[in-house]
Amino acid sequence: MKKVFIKIACSFFIILLSAIIACNPRNKTPSNESILDLNLKQGEIAVCGPADKQFGLVGFGTSCSPKVQKDFDLAMALLHSFEYDEAEKVFAKVIEMEPDCGMAYWGVAMSNYHPLWTPPTLLELEKGTKAILIARSIKQMSKRESAYIDAIAGFYEDWEKVDHHARSVRFEKGMEKVYRDFPEDNEAAIFYALSLVASASPADKSFKNQKLAGSLLKDLYSKQPNHPGIVHYIIHAYDYPQLAALALPAAKEYSSIAPSSAHALHMPSHIFIRLGLWQESINSNLASISSAQCYAEQMKMKGHWDEEVHGLDYLVYAYLQKGENIHAKSYCDYLDSIKEVEPVNFKVAYAFAAVPSRYVLENQLWDDAANLKVWEGFPWKGYPWQRAIIHFTRLLGSVHTGQLNAARIELKTLYSLHDTLENQKDVYKADQVLIQIKASQAWLLLKEGKQEDALKMMRTAADMESKTQKHPVTPGEVLPASELLGDMLLEINRPTEALQAYEVDLKQHPKRFNGLYGAGQSAKQSNEIDKAAYYFQQLIAIAPNSNRDELKVAKAFLEKNKLGI
Template identity: 55%
Template sequence: MKYSKSALLILGTILFFSISSCKNNTPNPNLTSLNLLRGELQLCGNGQFGDVNFSESCSYETRETFNLAISLLHSFEYIEAEKAFVKIIDKDPDCAMAYWGVAMSIYHGLWAPPTNSVLEKGVKLIAIAQKLPKSKKAKQYLDAIGSFYKNWESVDNQTRKLAYAQKMKEMYEENSEDTEVAVFYALALRASAIASDKTYSKQREAGKILEDLFKKEPNHPGIAHYIIHSYDYQELAKLGLSTARRYADIAPNSAHAQHMPSHIFTRLGLWDESIDTNLNSAESAVCYAESISPGAHWDEEVHAMGYLVYAYLQTGNNKLAYEQYEYLKSFKEIFPPNFKIAYTAAAIPARLAVENKNWKEAAHLELPQFAGLEWQQFPWQKALLHYAKALGNIHVNNIEAAQNELDLLRSFEKELIDLKDAYKANQVAIQIKTIEAWLQLKKGNNDEAISLMITAADMESLTSKHPVTPGEILPADELLADMLLALNKPQKALTAYEVNLDRRPNRFNGIYGAAIAAKQSGNMEKATLYFESLLALTENVVSDRPEIKEAKDFLKKKII
């Protein structure tokens, strides 16, 4: 089920979904130090978040609210999930699983590591719940998530995620027939995977568990959601396509559920489907934001916009891509000012400039400023924009400015190393290697330039993209091909472009570059194929991209 923006807003006004939770709305005074989220649930539309039947809810009286809370949790509607669990706590403070629910709502295993305040909150929640009467299964749930919060001051985030996954594995082996246990185990398993493991063994195992469950429960939001996350890799994406096309219909009132299919669509270069699902996500997010804080913009809307811009650029639709950026710059208030917003705010202007090879624009990029967004907290995100600035300055021959940008990238890498964020530090290291390569090219050191660029491409091939991003600002494979083409090595450039397209299907610049490389190497058959592919990719778009005109001119002359 899909809604237009106007329909969503009307539904949000007329059918605003609120749950009255408590016979006694006075919070337990012992819980005030936890800063629990309270208030009526703000759910736009008709409240469809899929079907869940969680066996460990505490009483019949709270079961409906508990199942809704689990459904919200499974679609990463974390704010409303916590509020729903807190309603149960306020109504039944002896419900141990409600405290577990809050602890799960603040644990974002697939996102950024939690802050110290969140970890402290989790420890307190588990401590309270452990003192309450509970079933054996409830104790297992609590012991499992408790292993993530335990000793957080001295044990790193990845080790604690592994401990949580191990506990969930033990619980799953004892309760393999319980759907929710299996689903939460699969999520814990997926969250414990490391980006450098290109065997994807944990992702494959989680996906297999979930696919078997999906046959039995095709309307379960968590199963569909976590299948997509398990297969959100180029090598696995086709395994998640049918599920991606189902998830948005399972939880039509979740902005995140509307967005998630685009992870698979992006991997497979299905740009129209990505655009459609992200438009729906943004609309749903607007509805939610207006119910929470009229005039403000929620991070899920911003996140969807980042994927929209990427997809628009791949179809050559500069007009709609730049409209998203102008819209973003009009925002006065955003919430919460987190890593997702920082990523998109840096990535959108960077992409617009470098994808269009507007190097002058790239050289003069500035970070957008939003109230509450403190850029010093986000070195990786800042690096995206400064990487684009470095490329821009190199291409406009401002080598001194490019060197300054390179120095900034090195400072961001050091900062990330000091923060023990190896993945993001490595992402910046790839950018550094790329800029060093292009600087060497400008100096005439061609062999050194190619060697450095090959190293950058190899480094990138050994890592996976972060879930927050639809893709690199510019792929290293593509930049290697661009360099080879600039050095009049069209056959080698064609090979590199084709590697890039195999890893990132239907990229506009990848297809165009392959066409030019094929043409320059005398392979007119391949040149024709790629120019035809470019026109097919952009056939439904009115675009001013010169590459499209070039493709039309080439094919017209070939016919003549």
């Protein structure tokens, strides 16, 4: 009831503000009351990098006075690295110095949209809407600036009635118009590229939007090599197995362009992981985690910043692929010790579910998987997709330890979480849980002695997953369905088919530890000596410091067959 009252009150304010603006078309400087009502984030920004090169270089011309230009450009650089809270602080500073700088309110609206992340909250949507109304009340702006404001206004318009993706498409169309109308404006091209990636359909396997975005950005890269948005959005545009190699140069540069941004330090690992560059991913996330810890300290947070937790997810994943369990376990334990995070959000929920799940599943610690414990005080009810990971892990652990009744109970929970996501009309996440359901059913059928039914169901799960891209928040599925299919085929002594499944998986998830080992074992059992050697040699190359037993098997095979290690 309280939430409804707040929403009605905020809606009334927006209507009232619109009426005031409509009745006063000559209004130039917003009132102090309307600015205060935005409840803007305030304060100094945190700087955790070298003094001479912090967030990259952006030059965004506006009709605002020269006295605010430096701060405006800094806010833009922060915005391009998704440092949304810090960007809003600097836009707020610009507003304080010059309340009739219309583009500063545009910046506030952009800071509360955050494309490619989770949709804005109710409060963020209301703040963005109010900022746009104020921006439109200021008449001393260029046609270009008005076009920018119109583009983001399309995202906020009718947000109570129109879904997030449809409004993201509106923003894309709005930015396309800005790009077409002002071809000399590089920022228009950069934001248009971002809007293309944000509005891309997950079902489009031609990657039309992403390729167009990448093309626009690569044309600008040589002209503005220190622009954070260009390299950042190249990474996002090509964050797919089929395209990742195209983003490798940008991934190698981004951290040096914006070293004070924890997100900029982390983001290259998206591409490194796509290409199986595990050590590079480890280095990237160690730097990001350190920067995030510095940020939390400077902001005097009671707990940890969400960017640190996000980096831990990617870090543990990379350590597991190198078979370095000691390091992986130490960071799992460190995550488990964290009891306060700011803010609590979707990526925090994902990390707290995925990190411990990955550790036990990748190492086939089935007893630990069946009895997986996670942070009990966390508000899991609000995150059904992430919560499903926990129950999927427990289910696989129960299946592999012969506790089929316990597994069936976990399966019922997965069904319930899937229904919740469907009722929320979150099709992507509902499908992700459905893949887990299919895989779970397959392993239950296998343990019930129904091999062909099990394989049919597991192939269905693998086929579904092959048609679904991973969410940007995650380094990858906790266990890829195609890899699980290979595991199942190997378990029932069908190594030739298992090899085919692992090879399909390795195209999507190159150099995964278990994928390489499974492929090597399948080839070995199929008497394909050269293929077995190929996969075992790759395994040894990516995991030179691992003490996992799989390395002993691989080395013994190569030595027995007098093949090089």
